[in-house]
Amino acid sequence: MMTLSVGEALVQGLKARGVDTVFGIPGVHTIELYRGLPGSGIRHVTPRHEQGAAFMADGYARASGRIGVAFVITGPGLTNALTAMAQARADSVPILVISGVNRRASFGQGFGLLHELPDQAGMVRTLCPSLQITAPEMLEPVLNRAFALLESGRPGPVHIEVPTDVMPLPAALPALAPPAPAKVPEPGLLAQAAALLNRASSVVILAGGGAKHAAPALRALAERLDAPVIQTTNARGVLFDHPLSLPASPSLDATRSVIAGADQILAIGTEFGPTDYDMYMRGGLPDMSGMIRIDLCPEQLARHPAACRIEGESGASLAALLPLLQSKSGDGAARAAQGRSAARAELTGLHPAMPHQLQMVEAIRDAVPGALIVGDSTQPVYAGNLFYDHDRPGGWFNAATGYGALGFGPGAAIGAAIACPDAPVVCLIGDGGLQFSPAELRVARDENLNLTFLVWNNAGYREIAEAMIAADVPVTGCTPSPLRLEAFAAACDLPYAGVDSDPAALRAALETPCNGPRLIEIRAT
Structure with a gap:
């Protein structure tokens, strides 16, 4: 059996977990990561700056729905990538940044080594999870932990660092963890949400970036409820040219008027961030405390008052909710059309x-x-x-x-x-x-x-x-x-x-x- 180094085994572990592209700039601290790339089937793309590497991983993840991966060197490579990692965190984009770090015996010693930071992992942990592979046997649990973080709950950046003296050590191929069971929306909460929606006479839907991969389910639910769908920036396109589509920022008075005119709000995959909901920092959002919220992240669900909170992935939650809903017919298309017209006209005043x-x-x-x-x-x-x-x-x-x-x-x-x-x-x-x-x-x-x-x-x-x-x-x-x-x-x-x-x-x-x-x-x- 061929003996692999930690660096080579890590690359094989990425391939086994579906990674087909890595964005990175090699350096003396990551040469052992690159040993395993030729022949792995993973495409390597060389940016001109590590910030670009992480931005590329971000764009790859947003466009594909898969995890974007970047390789960066110890120290400046990682600090260069931090801006892009922070953007991914803000927009809930799953990217994995893998870096080197100085040899284990140097941690916290201040020897003045090349690319040294006082506490590289500690620095990154102020932004996102940072995991260390400090021995070959840690490769498998760290990779599995990283992908569990990337593939469940609210996505965002994850960092793995590998000391330079660990990368060349012999290692076994990291086995795949069994897939985590899909998060099933709680039936009682679905029934509660359905009851609230069925009683309402005028529903409006707020769709955020968490709904962008659930366009067919969202369309079916909006049509069932005869509900205008207000789309934040990252949800645009889910209902293109549809009579119920209102592709406008809730920062606009026209959009807020549609929200205020509803007697029930269903919010799907949206964090209510000010750059979407109050871009001009003037307050005045309608009272939404009686809304129904669907979101992957329990911490996010807890941040705003709501009558019903459903933790779950948007597509699965909407598919489970749809059979419980009564069909409505009314003025949904007219409300959306009026909102579109007023929102476009409002731009001139801004x-x-x-x-x-x-x-x-x-x-x-x-x-x-x-x-x-x-x-x-x-x-x-x-x-x-x-x-x-x-x-x-x-x-x-x-x-x-x-x-x-x-x-x-x-x-x-x-x-x-x-x-x-x-x-x-x-x-x-x-x-x-x-x-x-x-x-x-x-x-x-x-x-x-x-x-x-x-x-x-x-x-x-x-x-x-x-x-x-x-x-x-x-x-x-x-x-x-x-x-x-x-x-x-x-x-x-x-x-x-x-x-x-x-x-x-x-x-x-x-x-x-x-x-x-x-x-x-x-x-x-």
Whole structure:
């Protein structure tokens, strides 16, 4: 029998658990992890920065519904990845970050070793679970524990660290743990929820990111209840172009009016985060204390008052609830239509340019049907988060909610394109955000991905400048010079096109055939 090292056995353990892609930058502390990659069947993608590696793992996980994996070096590799891990935590995205750590005898000694941190695992544990493989026999239980955390309850990042003196030690292949039993919604709670919904005359559904993989069940339940479905950012696309769809932020008065007009609320997979429910921090949400909540996370369920709390996965819970519900007919479609019309009109009052920015986003959708649109924090993304109907469940996601990390877009879009090679992917990013992670565009070229980088160039941090003006603060630090994007595209070996901020021109540029990645500049100044 061939003897494997811990590093080789770990790679085989990942393969056995369904991992097919790893995003990583090798270093002297992770060479033993890389020994087992050739011949494993796992694809390795090399980003240009460890933050990009973890953003790629995030985009891969969001697009595929599987776990995204990143390999990073001890110390700076891991600290570089922490921003992306925090974004994944905020948006409940399952990513596994595997790093090295210095030899066991050095822990806490302060020897000044290469890449040394005082307590690397302790640092990470302020953000997410961090597990250590400090002996070969710990490989199996640590891998099983990590995947149990990633695959049950509220997902998020998990970290594993392997000391440099443990990686080369001989190890056995880690056996798979038996699958955990599926969490079954409690029948009594389902009956209670059904009774509340059956008594109601006007139901509204709040769908969050936890519902994006349950689109068929959500559609059937909404139609049974004749209930408008309000979708937060990460739920967009679950009811595209449906009469009951209200793809609008609960931060808008129009959306809140629909909520206030209901006599029962069903909230599915939503955490009620302020960047979705109170973006402008003005309060005034309707009283929702009598709602019914469905969520994977018991801690999340406990955070807000509710008449009925059901712990469970959205699709299974909705499928179990549906047979208990009486069919309703009424004004659900009219309430949703009125909400859509009022929400779109409300954008003008928030900012005179928002309706145009929304038209630009809709031009992307219409030109590239079924695309994954991966956004950064930029003005048209903010507009779309407030009101936009996407044509693919889980196909609209960005970093402009939750943690709000600039530079998310390129890495996450690359991860999404690798996860879904048959789907077109569009990275919508501002010129300021692009400069946080410009080098990752070379990865799209290396991998020849079906990916368009769409750069909204307003020559600076326009959103921040306008916030400073609104707060009567002198505009400072908001005009970093933009890249000369045609020359930059050439440096990345990407085809380039430039268009003015016009929906028809953008649509024509997007419809122009291109084999592989490209860059399109929208001149928004």
